[in-house]
Amino acid sequence: MRGKLSSQPGFRQTMSWLHTWCGLVCGWLLCAIFLTGSISVFREPITQWMQGAPVEDGNRPALSAQERLHALQLAEQHLGRKAPEASLWRIGVPQRQGDGVKVFASGRDGNMQASLHAQTGKVLPEAALRRTEGGRHFMSFHYSLQGGLAGFWVVGLVSMCMLVALASGVIVHRRIFQDFFTFRPGKGQRSWLDAHNASAVLTLPFLFMIVYTGLAHFYTSYMPWPLQSLYGQERSAYSRYDSELDARPAMGAFSTAPALAGADLVSLAQRAQSLLTEPVAGVLLQRPDGVRATVRFTESNPDTAATGRLVNAPRSVTFDAASGQLLQGPANPQGRHLAADTYPVISALHLVTFGGWAMKWLYFVLGLIGTAMIASGTILFAVKRRARSGHEWGVATPSMYRCIDALNVASLAGSALASAAYLYGNRLLPMVLTARSSWEVRVFFAVWGLSLLHALLRTARQAWREQLCALALLCLGLPLLNAMTTGQHLLVYLAQADGQRAGLELTCLMLGLMAAWSAWRHEKSQRGRSRAQPQAGRGASTGGPA
Known part of the structure; x- marks a missing residue:
């Protein structure tokens, strides 16, 4: 009896299984959702840049x-x-x-x-503005994958899975705060685990907050039945009832x-x-x-x-x-009940409608680190499972790991590449094209799909290197494309104190340099690993971006 009890998996082992599979199954979509959510923080500047309006004097009285x-x-x-x-x-x-x-x-x-x-x-x-979806595309993809009601529910499902993965991850990693201060580069699986732990601990409060508030922000859509029981099935019933509450003769x-x-x-x-x-x-x-x-x-x-x-x-x-006659006066922020502010606070926390540009930049940086945490987790799974592979999928095991590697590439490098291509589509698609905004979104999905196909046709090492290089070229070339197609460029934006559009191009240049460095660092680490372990390195490496 005691032997049977000792053979049962413990609580931490159970949580480890839950953490691993929740993170893997939803990680690929979550990576793209977090990336586009981070970008959507700057949706207004992106829309202004994509509309291509003439630069105005920012100091107008x-x-x-x-x-x-x-x-x-x-x-x-x-x-x-x-x-x-x-x-x-x-x-x-x-x-x-x-x-x-x-x-x-x-x-x-x-x-x-x-x-x-x-x-x-x-x-x-x-005004001669380009018809564009603008920054709204990143926001729409973030909460619905541009897939309507079905996509909306898919995002809600994977968000719930991420909450489970976060909670189980805290239970699994007993030394999580100690691991935060430990990073051992060039150690393969150990390096990926260190990077995953460090980025997770750094962003843990932010990740819990952003996922929970995202679900709570849409609570009436995910759970509409209480409102429907009170106001009926009609979509406008609640707003009409709310307007009738005003004191009106x-x-x-x-x-x-x-x-x-x-x-x-x-x-x-x-x-x-x-x-x-x-x-x-x-x-x-x-x-x-x-x-x-x-x-x-x-x-x-x-x-x-x-x-x-x-x-x-x-x-x-x-x-x-x-x-x-005055029907409704302005609400006094000091006199509001705390309960009345519950939903507005949840929405403000998720949509970052407070704190000015400094808070938007903080959300953007933490969102990118969270994206890297999710991506490193999916890469770590492939590295760890391949190292101890027991042909768990039979003859299909090599093909399964090939697909996992391709999905890892497409979820991070591919979604970033598609986001950059979306901006290029705005500048390169004909101005007179019918449904031009829809074609911009199609460019995004087409490039994302091509990135997955490319990753399936190339080795993981080649796919990471080539897609990171392509991303670097697109980001670094975006200001030049803008100058060639609109006559506007970074120096014009800076001279006219147009900080929002100048900030977009400066950010693209910075991200392009980071992508170029990642491609170089990845290639360097892969060559060193191949020289140290020529056979194991070529057969077992996932080719993740070091």
Whole structure:
């Protein structure tokens, strides 16, 4: 009886099996998900770069309060002429000299949008911007693999598996904090384990936070049944019920008369500004069936680096459009209940809507280290299992390890290569191409698929070296391609204080140098290993990037 009990695997051994297989099965997808999630931190600068708009002076003076009110009056007059019976008006109030007034209207006859001159009200010609998916692609891939509802659920499943792998990894590694300070390069399997442990410990709090908040951010999508039991199956039921909670006097059905019968937007904007701390940046007028129109004024986004708050949603005020009665005032951040901030805090932590650019860079760097941790784990599996291979898959064992090596290459080098190719597709695809944004995404997936095919046709050593070299060439050549296709380049961005687009190209140059160094270091280590162990090195090496 005692012998039977001693033969049972212990708790740590069980957790080791769980950690290994959860990490392996989901690691390849998680590597691409983490990489694109790290890139999506800078989705706004990426979109600006991909649109290729002319470089503007970054030091333009701000408009005065009177100039903003004048622009708002011009927008109201334009919408009153062009869409007097629309059910929705949206106005983007300009904030700096040279900005246009963005107007949008939606009604039964369709949508209308335009950009107006802030001083004259004349309709401005559309800017010659490239039609692009921009940085939204990386964000969409990060949470849905660009695969709709099915991809959304796949990401949720592998995220749950990563939480299991993280928890079991802490249990398995008893000396995890001691191992953090230990790294032995050039030792094969030992080196990969050291790199995996060090990167895991360094990013462990971040990884737990980012995976948990990612799941919690979409809790109503993964678990919609509580809301459906309260509000029904209709998707808009909850938002409609939430809007009905506002203290609003009972009124009859609304006619198609002009929206502002008793008050104009300028006077309401002046009242709204007295209740807000930041300048009014957005105006939304709604005329739903059955109730009178309301006007919501939203302030400009606060500087998240200066507020010192975790939740930085811009405040707003709402008026009755006909009588001018205040329906909803701005929420006081100091007076909010902690429970009401639970979901906003979770979203802010995952979407990094606080802390300014310094926090975005911290998320980006930690995300890349987390990506490296996942990749080193999958490579470590191949190194460790091949070293003690007992032909566990029979005659298919060599082919299985070949596939594992190829997936390791495609998950890290391939997804990075596809991300760089996506930017190249933006510059090289014809401007008049139909569904151009969709073709940019197709370039991403085509290059990713080709990277897997390439890794299957080449040895692991060759695939790592060649794909890292290709990645280095694409990253280092991106500023040159931009200069050749748009006439814009890094020096222009720096001269005009366009830090966001300049930062994108500088980051690409830095990543290109890192990829070139990794390819060189990988080739050097492989040659040294081949000289030391010519037979074992050629037969057993996974060719991972050292």
